[in-house]
Amino acid sequence: MPLLNVDNVSFRYGEQWVLRGIDFAVEKGDFLGIIGPNGSGKTTLLRVIDGILAPQEGAVLLEGTEIGKLRREALARSVAVVPQYSALAFPFSVEEVVLMGRAPHLGRWRFEGDEDNRIARKAMEMTDTLGLAARDMESLSGGERQRVLIARALAQEPRLMLLDEPTAFLDIRHQVDFFDRIRSLNRDRGLTVIAVTHDINLAAHYCDRIILLKDGRIGAAGPVDAVITEENIRKAYETRVMVDRHPGTGSPRITLT
């Protein structure tokens, strides 16, 4: 059984259909990229997968269970989201933020115990944020904050990790650093990852499979080589591009023409 099954999902805001007949499955250990032009429904799709938005048609199944039927807490134990950073209204330390990832595992009354602290520490080690533990979130750089948010997601011990344009405000060094970390979690620990991104080259470089959305439908889906073609990109983005091979890795690479 696939880990995640998006079964013929359609979603509309009011009268306007944003997603139409989206149908795909994600196996355990996959690294799936979702790309597409602005307004193509990428973020809406991610919210539907995460159960924040309920589709009017079709269903999202997590290991066979419809996610709309799961309690938020149960869902948060299986699915973690690395969001774009947004400022906090009040100061919280890095350690406090990472420990918040343990919330779905704790009942209403329980405080974090030794086990939770151990898991949070490990998550901070894996993301090189242990040295920042006592720092205030607002005092960190963009790259550091994004690593803390990965650590928080890891502390949830999820089976599926969703990335919502996590590198949108990072420079290339931190973009690469971010995706290197995610890929090694994917390769070494079997973490299943779905990443929404604007950056076609980053997606081509790191993902195993890609879904290209256009106007709320799947324009193309499959292995990176099959999706990132001049034809597909031109149709979806209405922009002329040239696709060649990355000289080092052999993955497809787009260049504006």
Add this chain to the structure above:
Amino acid sequence: MTRFFLFTFLLAVPAIVLSVASKIETGKAVTPLRVSRVCALLFGVFLAVAAIAAITGPHRIDLLSLLRQDGAAASPEHTIVFSVRIPRILLAAIVGATLSTAGAVFQGLLRNPLADPYILGISGGAAVGAVLGIIAGLDFLPFGVPVLAFLGSLITIVLVFGVAGKRRESQSGTLLLSGVIVNAFCTAAIMFLISTASGTRLHGIMFWLMGDLGLADTSQTLLGGVALLAGFIVIYLHARALNLLVIGEEQALQLGVDVEKTRRVLFFAASFITAAAVSLSGLIGFVGLLVPHLIRMIFGSDFRLLLPASFLFGATFLVAADTLARTALGPSELPVGVITALFGAPFFIYLLKKTEAGRCRF
């Protein structure tokens, strides 16, 4: 001279304890042990301040003789302390704890450091009710003015939430706006009522609007205490959810919080205890804004510590302020809201300046 020393103690005890605590307590993780330790410390400070408040006043109390003659309940000193001052201290503590707890909750729910318990219009509704009651001469009935004030605030709560409706996306913004509008409307209504009021009623109205702890009797105080305890338990059950809500509603959902339900419960509980407190004391400003910030600066933003610490220190702060209000000008009293604002505002500015840039942001 004695009064001067008592005032000094009243201010010095909490100030010293908090400044020592601020050196030790910053940046530590919240554990049950730490919550109990901080609460024990703050409860000790509260007891000290309450004890000073009980022996401060126009009638000098000799502490030793008071303790010695515990059998003779009829002595005037005994009556003053146990029938006049302690009930009033209790009321100040309940109102201070309520406003501080509710302020912390509203700041978290609205993700807005400027939020206080009155921000959603509760104060306006309560004031219209109370002013109507005072003009109608209901202040001679035991529950007249408080009941009208309570009804007034319940009506505004229903109104504000009705206006904001069920839209989740922008609910905080819509709530704030409808709160501001309801408050503006109520201010106009109050001005209208005041301009029609006779001179004898004006004094009562002014005192109510600035906050006055000399109005409630013991049974009302106890009712307020029951409301506060019930509300606080409900609120504290959602303390961790509040931490997550501060990060953002969508992220709270992603971390397993039932956002819709949690917000509803918290808004209702905080509004309810605020309405109960306001109906007993009038509009005491600044406590609900200042205390949560002060506690946050010293003990951090985690609501599992912030809520009980704000509760205890809010009680302490208002007992101290009320003691100054009823004794600073000799036999005549000041509205306690004057003291909280006169002391609170400069103190707040001092704290803002002192706090290093990284710890607190506005």
